[in-house]
Amino acid sequence: MVSVVDCLRTSKELGIVKISTVEMASSPSIIARKTKKEDLADVLAMIQELADFEQMSDGPQLTVEDLVRDGGFHEEQPQKAPVFHSFVLELMEPVNAAEANNEEIRTSSSTSSNLSTRHNKSHLIGYAICFYSYSTWQGKSFFLEDLYVKPAYRKYGYGKLLFRTLVKHARENDCARFDFHVLAWNPAKEFYHAMGAQNLTEAEQWEFFRLTREQMDKLCEN
Amino acid sequence: MVSVVDCLRTSKELGIVKISTVEMASSPSIIARKTKKEDLADVLAMIQELADFEQMSDGPQLTVEDLVRDGGFHEEQPQKAPVFHSFVLELMEPVNAAEANNEEIRTSSSTSSNLSTRHNKSHLIGYAICFYSYSTWQGKSFFLEDLYVKPAYRKYGYGKLLFRTLVKHARENDCARFDFHVLAWNPAKEFYHAMGAQNLTEAEQWEFFRLTREQMDKLCEN
Numbered sequence: 001m002v003s004v005v006d007c008l009r010t011s012k013e014l015g016i017v018k019i020s021t022v023e024m025a026s027s028p029s030i031i032a033r034k035t036k037k038e039d040l041a042d043v044l045a046m047i048q049e050l051a052d053f054e055q056m057s058d059g060p061q062l063t064v065e066d067l068v069r070d071g072g073f074h075e076e077q078p079q080k081a082p083v084f085h086s087f088v089l090e091l092m093e094p095v096n097a098a099e100a101n102n103e104e105i106r107t108s109s110s111t112s113s114n115l116s117t118r119h120n121k122s123h124l125i126g127y128a129i130c131f132y133s134y135s136t137w138q139g140k141s142f143f144l145e146d147l148y149v150k151p152a153y154r155k156y157g158y159g160k161l162l163f164r165t166l167v168k169h170a171r172e173n174d175c176a177r178f179d180f181h182v183l184a185w186n187p188a189k190e191f192y193h194a195m196g197a198q199n200l201t202e203a204e205q206w207e208f209f210r211l212t213r214e215q216m217d218k219l220c221e222n
Numbered sequence: 223m224v225s226v227v228d229c230l231r232t233s234k235e236l237g238i239v240k241i242s243t244v245e246m247a248s249s250p251s252i253i254a255r256k257t258k259k260e261d262l263a264d265v266l267a268m269i270q271e272l273a274d275f276e277q278m279s280d281g282p283q284l285t286v287e288d289l290v291r292d293g294g295f296h297e298e299q300p301q302k303a304p305v306f307h308s309f310v311l312e313l314m315e316p317v318n319a320a321e322a323n324n325e326e327i328r329t330s331s332s333t334s335s336n337l338s339t340r341h342n343k344s345h346l347i348g349y350a351i352c353f354y355s356y357s358t359w360q361g362k363s364f365f366l367e368d369l370y371v372k373p374a375y376r377k378y379g380y381g382k383l384l385f386r387t388l389v390k391h392a393r394e395n396d397c398a399r400f401d402f403h404v405l406a407w408n409p410a411k412e413f414y415h416a417m418g419a420q421n422l423t424e425a426e427q428w429e430f431f432r433l434t435r436e437q438m439d440k441l442c443e444n
Contacts (some may be wrong), residue, residue: 003224036298045357056295056426060359070362081303134306134353135370138435141308143365145359158272167438172404176435196437198421200430204278205406208430213398216389220375 029093032156032165035086035127036075041065043086044122052149054183085169089126089149089162125153128166138176142166163195172204181208255385257308257349259295262286264346265308272370274407295389307391311348311371311384347375350388361399362386367402385417403430404417 017018041064051059068074072082090213133143142169144166170178180197182189187197200206211219227374244441257265263286273281273383294304347373355365366388371381392400402419422428433441 010229041339042443049413051359056359062358062361066361070398083354083362106438129356129358130304131356133355133365134292134351134367136284136351137273137278137280139284139288140305143355145356164441167433167440171435171438171442177439178438180431181428182431185431189429192431195433196441197431197433198437200432201423202429206403206430207406207411207421208428209404209414209419210404210422211389211400211417211419213393215420216393216400218395219389219418 011173029091030125030161031090031092032087032162033090035071035088037068039124039127040067040071040073041214043067043088046127046150047122047129048149050146050152051088054186073125084108086130086131087165088124089153089158090122091125091153092122125150126158126162128162129204130166130170130172132175133177133179134176135171139186140173140175141177141179142170142173142175143179147180148157157190160195235389251313252347252383254309254384255311255312257293257310261288261310261349262289262293263294265289265310265349265351267348267371268349268370269351269368271372272368276408306351306353306367308352309350309384309387310346311375311380312344313347313375314344323415335435345374347372348384349378352388352392354395354397355399362395362397363399363401364392364395364397365401369402380415382417410423431438 034181044060044062044064044067047060047062053127070083071086072080074080127146128144128148129146130142133141135141147159147162147166149162167178178197180192182192193199201208229387253359266282266284266286269282292305293308294302296302349368350360350366350370352364352366352370355363357363369381369384369388371384400419402414404414404421415421423430
């Protein structure tokens, strides 16, 4: 359920600077990092945005609590392996100099740590959710379930930054392949081709099948 | 990488009895069960058979040691979560009475445990390999990577027995969906439709994309 699409807005309109490099943490204004527990409400909202884009009839049914449990964010059960792994794009907009000075005077008793936090406004503009899969030909692999960048922030290389971060994570964890599904009508297909991905439905005629929970129940009860 | 295809051989030709029911362990001659460490060499041989059937240019590259490690069969590391979960179809052919008596006389000093093993010849005629996946709409799910029944044993309901066993495992482990890929030309599509599965490439136009390890390396090195 993957989507990164082109956007017609200009960088001027958005008031943000287009970054020329896509390496993780190479720009002070945008980073791709692992999701934290406190990000999950924003991630859930973006899951809904992606579902709306995909025009699917029935939407997401998960809660933040489900994501906490399944993503291994429960402090009480750190030994339980997470079912999914998640990353976010965080945009940090520096507070302008005058505003920052003003803020510093008012908060002069703060610790330096607090102060540095206050120097940036940050919010999440994208997310990705993956899980480990298995190829009986080559072994442990990585499967990308969702990749999303908010429409206003597309066309600046942020999708590539996030995608590369996932691929790097997969390599560092000895994954032999990196797989995902894309809707045939989704302009994101161009993006994935540019990343080097091959469409195996076109090349090898692999088709994607599913039993819903209802169909699973029916099969087992008969 | 899924395949169960029709076979033209008759049960008479094979000397085995076609079972009418497909419930697990309902027939004394065939069971679907979790894979044991000692099955892995046979499973690897069947992975190669399935690759041959699928006519893919590059074949499986895994060793038994890889399967031991990735399937969580290492006694030394039981805490490490397995990347895949595996099941096999085991056919037990009772030794005929005369043969069994003869055997008992020759091995009268054996323990009863050894004796009962000797009363059945058993071998593996199919396997399945799955992993846990994640749907951002419905949560924890199950993904079927391979399902294989040896050609000589098709058309007896064994594929259905194995498939239902996987679906039951998925339900018991709170999975919301059961997903897999099938090659467009594979007659097994009929089987999966009969199991209640829907072809999402046909219904919703989902296409399957992949980066190989080489493409992953290229993306990260540029």
